[in-house]
Amino acid sequence: MTILEKITAYKIKEVSAKQEAFPVALLQKSNWYQRETTSLARAIKTSSTGIIAEHKRRSPSKQNINNAVQVPDVATGYENAGVSGMSVLTDTTFFGGSIDDLAMARTAVAMPLLRKEFIIDPYQIHEAKAYGADAILLIAACLTVQQLKEFSSLAKSLQLDVLLEVHNDEELRKSLLPTVDMLGVNNRNLKTFKTSLDASKQLASVIPDDFVKISESGISTVSAIKELKTVGYQGFLIGETFMKTENPGKSAAQFLNQLQ
Numbered sequence: 260m261t262i263l264e265k266i267t268a269y270k271i272k273e274v275s276a277k278q279e280a281f282p283v284a285l286l287q288k289s290n291w292y293q294r295e296t297t298s299l300a301r302a303i304k305t306s307s308t309g310i311i312a313e314h315k316r317r318s319p320s321k322q323n324i325n326n327a328v329q330v331p332d333v334a335t336g337y338e339n340a341g342v343s344g345m346s347v348l349t350d351t352t353f354f355g356g357s358i359d360d361l362a363m364a365r366t367a368v369a370m371p372l373l374r375k376e377f378i379i380d381p382y383q384i385h386e387a388k389a390y391g392a393d394a395i396l397l398i399a400a401c402l403t404v405q406q407l408k409e410f411s412s413l414a415k416s417l418q419l420d421v422l423l424e425v426h427n428d429e430e431l432r433k434s435l436l437p438t439v440d441m442l443g444v445n446n447r448n449l450k451t452f453k454t455s456l457d458a459s460k461q462l463a464s465v466i467p468d469d470f471v472k473i474s475e476s477g478i479s480t481v482s483a484i485k486e487l488k489t490v491g492y493q494g495f496l497i498g499e500t501f502m503k504t505e506n507p508g509k510s511a512a513q514f515l516n517q518l519q
């Protein structure tokens with residue numbers, strides 16, 4: 260079983276329990292469900308740096324990244340650093356995050372927030388909106404074309420931007436949908452957990468220019484960003500590089516200073 264198969268199998272049970280405890284009709288009554296969102300895709304297009312900085316406590320490939328920092332401090336630090344948006348990992352079992360992390364970030368900052376989750380059910384999209392997200396992640400490897408169409412259309416109807424993540428050419432081909440705003444190439448091989456920017460470089464030329472191109476994972480240097488920009492990437496999702504430091508916001512600020 261791959262890590263994605265393990266995670267999605269767990270998510271099916273998790274979402275079913277959540278739906279019973281707190282149905283969509285209740286999510287729809289929350290204040291943020293009616294909130295006017297801020298487009299992450301637009302923020303990236305209009306920025307000179309395009310950094311999406313992530314809140315990440317741990318992951319299947321790194322057991323302990325940072326448990327000491329508080330979400331509001333990380334969010335405020337990232338916003339002050341001038342990133343284009345923040346990604347909040349909301350999975351608890353594999354990443355130590357929580358949907359409440361998203362709400363805490365929303366309360367602390369105005370910049371666009373991406374709900375980083377393994378979405379396998381429309382419920383999680385309603386939940387993203389209710390907890391203050393501006394954008395959601397969909398992972399091509401976890402979903403059929405029909406689900407990609409249905410989930411991205413639902414997100415757009417809730418004013419949420421869609422970042423669709425692919426790992427290879429085959430996944431990319433099923434992802435070129437008009438309801439997708441950003442196409443992300445994940446540099447992490449989910450079998451070995453090794454990261455290589457070659458994944459982004461190889462797919463760059465086959466992603467049509469109508470999508471905002473995002474390179475995800477394993478980015479740790481300013482020179483990597485400069486290289487990825489030359490092949491067409493506009494957005495860069497960075498987690499561990501910032502989160503492994505004592506002060507992720509300060510680390511993001513130093514990174515952005517070198518980039519500008």
Ligand SMILES: O=C(O)c1ccccc1NCC(=O)[C@H](O)[C@H](O)COP(=O)(O)O
Nearest residue numbers: 318319320475476477478496497498499
């Ligand atoms: O990070 C992992 O180990 C991981 C394992 C399995 C599925 C997803 C995983 N990561 C999610 C992400 O996409 C990253 O958190 C994100 O791209 C940032 O990556 P990094 O900058 O390398 O922390």
